[in-house]
Amino acid sequence: MSKHVVVIGAGIEGACSAIELLRAGHRVTILEPGEPGGDQAASFGNAGWLSSMSVVPPSGPGLWKKVPGFLRDPLGPLAIRWQYFPKVLPWLTRYLLAGWTEAKVLRTAQALRPLLKDSPVLHGALAREAGVPELIEHKGLLDVHPNRASFEAEAMGWRIRQAVGVTWSEVEGEALRAMEPDLAPSFTFAVMVHEAGRCLAPGRYVAALVAHAVRRGATLRKAAATGFKVDVQVLKGVTLADGGLLECDAAVLCCGARSRPLAARAGDHVPLETERGYHVMFHGAEQGPRHSAALAGAKMVVNHMADGLRAAGQVEIAGLDAAPNWKRADILRDHLQRCFPGLPNPYPADKVTTWMGHRPSMPDGMPCLGRSSASADIIHAFGHGHVGLVAGPRTGRIVAQLISGQTPEIPIEPFRPSRFH
Template sequence: MPQSSTASKKPNAAGQKALVIGAGIVGVNVALALQDKGYDVTIVDRGEPGMGASFGNAGGIAVTECAPIAMPGILSNVPGWLMDPLGPLSVRWRYLPKMLPWLARFLAASSKTRVEQIATELAALLHRAWDDYDPMIAKAGLADAVFKKEGALAVYRTDASRRKDDYGIDLRRRNGINIRDVSRSEIRDLEPDLAPIFACGVMEEDWGRVLDPYKIVMGLFKLFTDRGGKFETGEVTDFVYRDGKPRAAITTSGDNITFDTVVVACGAWSKTLSKRLGSPVPLDTERGYNTTVPYHGASLSRMVICADDSFVMTPMEMGIRVGGAVELGGLVASPNYDRAKALFAKGQQVLPKLNPEGGTEWMGFRPSMPDSKPVISKSPNHQNVFFAFGHGHLGLTLAATTGRLISDLMSGAETPVNMTPYRINRF
């Protein structure tokens, strides 16, 4: 059911100062949506705009991915995964004690009852993604230049491995996702450069991709500044309170940035600030790796999901990006680029013309909640505090929808979906 606030609580946005902490794809979309409501918006970030996970992600507008990461039976797969340091899931063992509470909630979310509920709640957001993105990217002049909507092809080496995904595919179909089965010959027709090793696949019809994730962020950021939005570089560490409410953000440089309302949208770094604001949350990071290489004669016409090996290949403006997998290791440990090399080697098996010459490796932090749902929420403690983080693999996909929903919550407007499943205090 949609939610609304009473008219007596609806703020007058004109002249109100909103601070958005985080200049990634989510933060920038939140800032634009607040500008649409009439707020005077400042974005603050510890680094340059768009240089976190928004810079080097796989580029998918993954509107079909309502199935959570923790699916029924996942516990039986974990030991095998963890024995392979370069497999689809690995843990930095020194970090494991810190991860245990997150992992316990992650496994609890894999029960069939929970999975069915989570999928429905994620689908409610994902079904909005294109409708919320389209007007914003049109305003920024980005639609034709960098967005593609031609679906994604998931491929399987055997019929048996496809059948193992029956439940997940059926789950998505039951939640309104368009997925059709494709044969071996159809795979060859759709993507002739793939190795002839796939028995079958599925076409995820509504999936999209971007040609350069960084270009998306910066195009939207330019729209934000052209409208009069302000940006400051600084790492927020705490808040100044007045009359019991946070009224300014304190940065490491000693500056105080005043605000009437604040949105914490700084991805993997949101956990510390939400706790400072009285809302501890089980947020952690999935470290993702990829390699991007020039085309060198290799060709793909759409995003390809290699389901058996848990990686994706995306044709982009600068070349083909091969990435995926999950490493649980926090924010401090140095990258292990052997994981990127292992993924790329798998990519060469699938797309033989892939050539590593001129390639670049990258690692980024996916801010992830154990139930795979983002936090899109007002604070239970302060009426002028809001949260927008924890999107995991769906940050690029759900950024515009998150901005729309946060702006509705902040302005007291009716939201198009029930916001209870995404509240910060759901655990």
């Protein structure tokens, strides 16, 4: 039966959900107060990795020992602002517990793998149908290290990836030089994950997907949702910031890091936090990686995109409202210059842009994907943390399957929104 579905938020999860809902024969209204794929969204400024191997959650065994350092060093790759510490403590405790043992991390990886697997292929198909095939590339991703010992220090993560079916090849010494001639010679070892891919302009890609949904009949409305009108577990409509009510049969909550108050209004008090991240872009750069690369030590991803060279990374726990600390973008800039010494140094200031955005992060590294407690007509599709872009296509398909009354194509039990109740 065709339903009127309101998709709340036009980031990557909303864009993919809208397209799959239309494909399933539903009528779709997308609510978005900003521009689809605009710089208010995490989907705008991410690293562009379609890293189907990113199944290992950020928290792992022994991480608790590093917490004092996270508080002491405000510019470290993971930092917690002192003022925010009391507020984030419950989330942080769950975060540390979620990665307490290797067995727990493996269980998370097993749950995430079906959500991420085949992502470059699925993104490729979406990009073709939206008329932007050039924005998705499927040539593998590199994880680069100073030496083999640095890679082996991350053995647990790779052991777990292997256990869930990820394969890779090693590239060393001269072979790495030949593959990445601009990379600093201090990097001598890398692994290439061939199944992975990348997006060359994440914001533009989301905008193109939403435009495609609109061409297929979706209505895009510039408005913010404030809650739901539910009558004995049946959804009647979505309430709007202007006081209006948008009547509908079903709704998808995908406001990224800003989903928490709306989730509460749908009966689910979720421990959603923002892991703030940054990027710096060198526009017009000719030097840089031939493949997109994660650089160990620098804890950042470098991606040569359609509009320039982007270095993205950093995790800052400071809430949704604190001002950005642009020194973090400077750190990314300095790493970028060090890792690719052929770049003009300093890079011309008028060709450098910076950005800060909010990863929507659950403490266990898994999204909230499933029906709400208040009404089965409200579907939660937020909290994808570090893997929202790569998880987008499968998330959209699952949303459409739930609203169409079908069994989701992968197990979603581990993602149930009520798991922290």
